[in-house]
Amino acid sequence: MNLLEGCKKSAEFGKNLGKKLRIGWFYPDFLNLYGDSGNIEILVSRSSLRGIPVEIEKIDLDTFIDPALMESLNLVFMGGGPDLNQQHIYKDLLEKKGSSLTEYLDYGGVGLFICGSYQLLGSYYKGAAGEIMEGLKFLDFFTEHPGVDEPRMVGNVVSEASPVLLEDPVFKRVSEILPEEEKETGKSLHTLVGFENHGGRTYLDEEVSPLGYTVSEGGNNQSDKTEGVVHKNMVGTYLHGPILARNPHLADYLISKALKIPELPRLNDEVIISAHLESKKLIR
Amino acid sequence: MWIMYLISVWFTKVLHRLIKLFNLGNGYTWPGHIVNKFFPKIWSNFRRGFSQGVILVTGTNGKTTTSALIAHFLREEGFSVTANRSGANLLSGVLTTLLLRTNIFGRVxxxxxxxxxxxxxxxxxxxxxxxxxxxxxxxxxxxxDRYGEIDSILERWSVALSDYIGSCKGSLGEDLSTLVINTDSPHLEKIMSSYEGPVLRFDGSDDYLKLSPLSGTFNSYNVNAAALAVKSVGVSERSIETSLPNFKPVFGRGEKVYFDGKELDLFLAKNPASFNNNVEMLNQSNTLYDSLLIILNDGIPDGRDVSWIYDIDSYKLRQVCMGKNIYVAGTRHLDMEIRLGYAGIIEVINTDHTSMEELERVAGSKVAVLPNYSAMLEFRECLLGRNIL
Structure with missing residues (x-):
C-alpha cells in the first residue's frame, strides 16, 4: 500500500500551510488496549505524508495541565484500557484534568475517545458489581454493566454514519472517496467499520447524536442500534481496529477539523477502501 | 466403577481413531469432552497415576516450547513422558491425552x-x-476477544490457587506443588504472595539458551523455566546442559520446512508479544532471509479481532522488512498490508499460503514465515499434508 501513489502533489500541501497538528495523547501508558495507539500512528502518517508537521504531547498522571497547554493542542486522543488501568487514571482525570478537557471540547476542540474513555465522558458508569463511577458529565449519556453473567459485546461492527455526521460539510468532503465501481452506493463512504469488545452498555439521551447506527449486531447497547457519539468536534466510539485503520475518512475528518482547513489533498486509499468494504462480510 | 472406567478408556481410544480415520478433526476434543461430562470421577485415576508426578505449564506465551523442553529433559534422563500437543491444551484435550496414554487395562x-x-x-x-x-x-x-482482560485471568488463577491450597490442607501428607514463575512478570508476584509452598523464579539470562538450538530473548525465558521445572523434580544441572544441544524446535516455533528448493523457517506469531519477539529475533539473527511472508487469519482460534497488529513495534517491523521481499497472505491480508503501509513498508505482494503454485513464486531460497495460529496449520497442511501434524 502506497498512500502517495498517484498523489505526489499531496506531499507538497503542508509546506505552505504554516500549520502543525498537535495531538494531546492522554495516558498513553495506561489506556492503550487492542492496538489503540495505532490511531496515533495513523494520524501522524496521514498528516506527514501531506507535509503537515505533527507533534505529540503525552499527557500522563504527572503532567500538569494549564490553559496554555490545552490551547496549544488541536486534537486530543484517549484510548481504552483494562479495568484496572482505568482505575489508575480515574482519580487523576476526574479531579485534575477533567474540567480542562471538557472545557476544551465545549469550545469545539477536536477529540477521539475510544471505549473506556468514551464511557468516562458520560454521567456515570455502573460496574458489574453495581458500583457507581461518576463520569465527566460532558454529555448526557450513561453506561451500565449488566453484571458478570451477561456476555460482553464482542465482534465486528458496521454502522451507517448518523445524520449529524453526514451533514457535516467536512465529513461530506472527506468521505467522497469511493471508486467508480461502487456507483450504486454513491461516491461517498458513509459507513464506519471496526471491532467492539465491551461489557458496559451505553444509553444516549435523545438530544445526543450517536456516531452511527449499526447495521450489524452490537453498538452502544443491545437495543437501540446506536454506536458511539458525536458532538461538536468530539467523537466517542466502541470501535477498535484501531478505528482509524479501516476508516480513512474519519481520520481525515479529524485532521481537517483539527487544522481548520476545508479540504485536505487526497491520498491513495484504494487498499484501505477495499478492506473497509470487505469488512461488511465479517459482521455477525 | 472400574467397568465405567474401562468403558471410558476404550471409548476414548476408539473414538479418537475413528475421528482421525475419517479426517473429522484432531481427535482430542470430543472423547475427553464426553468422558468428562459423563464420568468426571475418571480424573482421580490420574491424580496419583504417574509414579513421578505431573508438571503443568500455563501462561499466554511460551507454553509449547517450555513444555516440549521439559519433556525433552525428562526423556533424556530415561523417563517416559505423557505430553499433550498445543492444540489439545483445553480441559477436554488434556483428558483425551491422558486417556490415550494408558494400556488396555487403563493403567497409566x-x-x-x-x-x-x-x-x-x-x-x-x-x-x-x-x-x-x-x-x-x-x-x-x-x-x-476470547479471553477478556488480563485482570480476569489473574483473578481466576488466584482463586484456583487458593482453592488448591485449601484442598491440599484437607489431606494429610500432601506437599504443595512447586511454582515456577517469571521474575519479570509483576502481575504474578501479586497472586503468589499468599502462596505457602515453594516458589522458584526464572529470568531471561541466556546461559542455557547458548547451549540450545533456539534463539531470541523470549526463548531464554522458556529454556530457563524448563530447566528450573526439571531441577524441582531432581534432574541435575549437568544433565540439563548435555540435553540442551539435542533439543528439536516444536513445529512452527523455529521449525524448518523445505519446498521447491527453498528453506522456509516458521515462527508462530499469534499476538503482539510473539510477533515482536520473533521480529526481534530475526533482526538479531545471522541468517540472511531473501523474503518474509506474513500470514494473518481471523479464525476462532486466532481471535476474530486483528487490532493487535498495531501493537507490533513499527520500528522493529521496518527493520525486519528492510532489504527483503515482503509477502502477505491470509483472510486478513489487506489489514496486514495496511498495517505495514502505515509503518512505511509500501512494497508488499499479496499471495496465497494455501497454494503451492503461489508459494513457488515467493522469491529467494531462504524465507522467514510469520503466521498466526490457524494460518500456520493451513500453511503446514499445504506443504506437508495433514497427517504430519
Whole structure:
C-alpha cells in the first residue's frame, strides 16, 4: 500500500500551510488496549505524508495541565484500557484534568475517545458489581454493566454514519472517496467499520447524536442500534481496529477539523477502501 | 466403577481413531469432552497415576516450547513422558491425552505427565490433578476477544490457587506443588504472595539458551523455566546442559520446512508479544532471509479481532522488512498490508499460503514465515499434508 501513489502533489500541501497538528495523547501508558495507539500512528502518517508537521504531547498522571497547554493542542486522543488501568487514571482525570478537557471540547476542540474513555465522558458508569463511577458529565449519556453473567459485546461492527455526521460539510468532503465501481452506493463512504469488545452498555439521551447506527449486531447497547457519539468536534466510539485503520475518512475528518482547513489533498486509499468494504462480510 | 472406567478408556481410544480415520478433526476434543461430562470421577485415576508426578505449564506465551523442553529433559534422563500437543491444551484435550496414554487395562504407562494448559482452562485442570510442579510462563495480551482482560485471568488463577491450597490442607501428607514463575512478570508476584509452598523464579539470562538450538530473548525465558521445572523434580544441572544441544524446535516455533528448493523457517506469531519477539529475533539473527511472508487469519482460534497488529513495534517491523521481499497472505491480508503501509513498508505482494503454485513464486531460497495460529496449520497442511501434524 502506497498512500502517495498517484498523489505526489499531496506531499507538497503542508509546506505552505504554516500549520502543525498537535495531538494531546492522554495516558498513553495506561489506556492503550487492542492496538489503540495505532490511531496515533495513523494520524501522524496521514498528516506527514501531506507535509503537515505533527507533534505529540503525552499527557500522563504527572503532567500538569494549564490553559496554555490545552490551547496549544488541536486534537486530543484517549484510548481504552483494562479495568484496572482505568482505575489508575480515574482519580487523576476526574479531579485534575477533567474540567480542562471538557472545557476544551465545549469550545469545539477536536477529540477521539475510544471505549473506556468514551464511557468516562458520560454521567456515570455502573460496574458489574453495581458500583457507581461518576463520569465527566460532558454529555448526557450513561453506561451500565449488566453484571458478570451477561456476555460482553464482542465482534465486528458496521454502522451507517448518523445524520449529524453526514451533514457535516467536512465529513461530506472527506468521505467522497469511493471508486467508480461502487456507483450504486454513491461516491461517498458513509459507513464506519471496526471491532467492539465491551461489557458496559451505553444509553444516549435523545438530544445526543450517536456516531452511527449499526447495521450489524452490537453498538452502544443491545437495543437501540446506536454506536458511539458525536458532538461538536468530539467523537466517542466502541470501535477498535484501531478505528482509524479501516476508516480513512474519519481520520481525515479529524485532521481537517483539527487544522481548520476545508479540504485536505487526497491520498491513495484504494487498499484501505477495499478492506473497509470487505469488512461488511465479517459482521455477525 | 472400574467397568465405567474401562468403558471410558476404550471409548476414548476408539473414538479418537475413528475421528482421525475419517479426517473429522484432531481427535482430542470430543472423547475427553464426553468422558468428562459423563464420568468426571475418571480424573482421580490420574491424580496419583504417574509414579513421578505431573508438571503443568500455563501462561499466554511460551507454553509449547517450555513444555516440549521439559519433556525433552525428562526423556533424556530415561523417563517416559505423557505430553499433550498445543492444540489439545483445553480441559477436554488434556483428558483425551491422558486417556490415550494408558494400556488396555487403563493403567497409566508413563512416569511423568507434562501438560501445557490453556490459561483459561488452568483452574479447571488444577481441580482434578495434583501437580508436582506448576510453571507460569507469564501473561501478555493475547486474543482478548476470547479471553477478556488480563485482570480476569489473574483473578481466576488466584482463586484456583487458593482453592488448591485449601484442598491440599484437607489431606494429610500432601506437599504443595512447586511454582515456577517469571521474575519479570509483576502481575504474578501479586497472586503468589499468599502462596505457602515453594516458589522458584526464572529470568531471561541466556546461559542455557547458548547451549540450545533456539534463539531470541523470549526463548531464554522458556529454556530457563524448563530447566528450573526439571531441577524441582531432581534432574541435575549437568544433565540439563548435555540435553540442551539435542533439543528439536516444536513445529512452527523455529521449525524448518523445505519446498521447491527453498528453506522456509516458521515462527508462530499469534499476538503482539510473539510477533515482536520473533521480529526481534530475526533482526538479531545471522541468517540472511531473501523474503518474509506474513500470514494473518481471523479464525476462532486466532481471535476474530486483528487490532493487535498495531501493537507490533513499527520500528522493529521496518527493520525486519528492510532489504527483503515482503509477502502477505491470509483472510486478513489487506489489514496486514495496511498495517505495514502505515509503518512505511509500501512494497508488499499479496499471495496465497494455501497454494503451492503461489508459494513457488515467493522469491529467494531462504524465507522467514510469520503466521498466526490457524494460518500456520493451513500453511503446514499445504506443504506437508495433514497427517504430519
Amino acid at each position: 504407562i508413563d512416569d511423568f505427565a507434562v501438560l501445557e494448559v490453556d490459561e483459561l482452562n488452568f483452574d479447571l485442570v488444577l481441580k482434578h490433578l495434583k501437580p508436582r510442579t506448576i510453571v507460569f510462563t507469564g501473561l501478555s495480551r493475547d486474543q482478548l
